[in-house]
Amino acid sequence: AQSVTQPDIHITVSEGASLELRCNYSYGATPYLFWYVQSPGQGLQLLLKYFSGDTLVQGIKGFEAEFKRSQSSFNLRKPSVHWSDAAEYFCAVGTFSGGYNKLIFGAGTRLAVHP
Amino acid sequence: DTGVSQDPRHKITKRGQNVTFRCDPISEHNRLYWYRQTLGQGPEFLTYFQNEAQLEKSRLLSDRFSAERPKGSFSTLEIQRTEQGDSAMYLCASSLAEAGRGYEQYFGPGTRLTVT
Numbered sequence: 001a002q003s004v005t006q007p008d009i010h011i012t013v014s015e016g017a018s019l020e021l022r023c024n025y026s027y028g029a030t031p032y033l034f035w036y037v038q039s040p041g042q043g044l045q046l047l048l049k050y051f052s053g054d055t056l057v058q059g060i061k062g063f064e065a066e067f068k069r070s071q072s073s074f075n076l077r078k079p080s081v082h083w084s085d086a087a088e089y090f091c092a093v094g095t096f097s098g099g100y101n102k103l104i105f106g107a108g109t110r111l112a113v114h115p
Numbered sequence: 116d117t118g119v120s121q122d123p124r125h126k127i128t129k130r131g132q133n134v135t136f137r138c139d140p141i142s143e144h145n146r147l148y149w150y151r152q153t154l155g156q157g158p159e160f161l162t163y164f165q166n167e168a169q170l171e172k173s174r175l176l177s178d179r180f181s182a183e184r185p186k187g188s189f190s191t192l193e194i195q196r197t198e199q200g201d202s203a204m205y206l207c208a209s210s211l212a213e214a215g216r217g218y219e220q221y222f223g224p225g226t227r228l229t230v231t
Contacts, residue, residue: 032218044222090157101218105157
């Protein structure tokens with residue numbers, strides 16, 4: 001069965017520090033992978049996506065993610081965190097079946113940023 | 116492109132009442148999805164429409180839940196005889212079914228339901 005695991009429930013970093021959020025997936029075929037961010041009380045905003053090609057993908061707000069097939073991972077990184085990055089981050093895999101893309105999400109990682 | 120909108124943003128209801136939520140997708144998007152998100156969890160898939168056809172329903176969608184998308188435009192999600200376990204954020208997303216572009220889902224702000 002398809003699944004997404006985000007091992008870190010909560011992470012705290014200092015402003016200006018680097019960030020890496022972990023994501024592992026289980027999916028039989030080539031996955032479509034996504035990272036979304038959710039601010040309190042808000043919907044989800046797409047940060048970046050991986051469909052194929054270059055395994056290092058760039059997204060909005062200075063985020064990037066690297067797809068590693070051998071490790072079934074799609075970790076999100078940012079070299080220097082800003083206080084406005086405090087939010088909840090969700091990794092998702094798109095299960096492409098029947099001609100459409102249903103998303104399976106991880107439980108999320110809540111990011112706190114210290115000044 | 117005005118984005119996905121949902122109405123209402125918040126709904127408080129008493130157990131046993133019926134509630135209905137509305138989702139307006141991005142205008143040219145022909146695919147529409149409903150997800151439910153409970154506290155501390157990621158969103159879970161509920162159902163999917165392509166145009167006006169409802170093509171998949173999750174086991175999470177009990178017979179108290181019904182969704183429609185008349186004319187392939189906006190969608191409604193109705194919950195009958197609400198229970199406290201229905202308290203959650205209900206998220207709507209839409210996407211465009213086009214080669215190479217059909218895989219990105221854009222989410223609305225959600226409707227937060229509280230059942231008392």
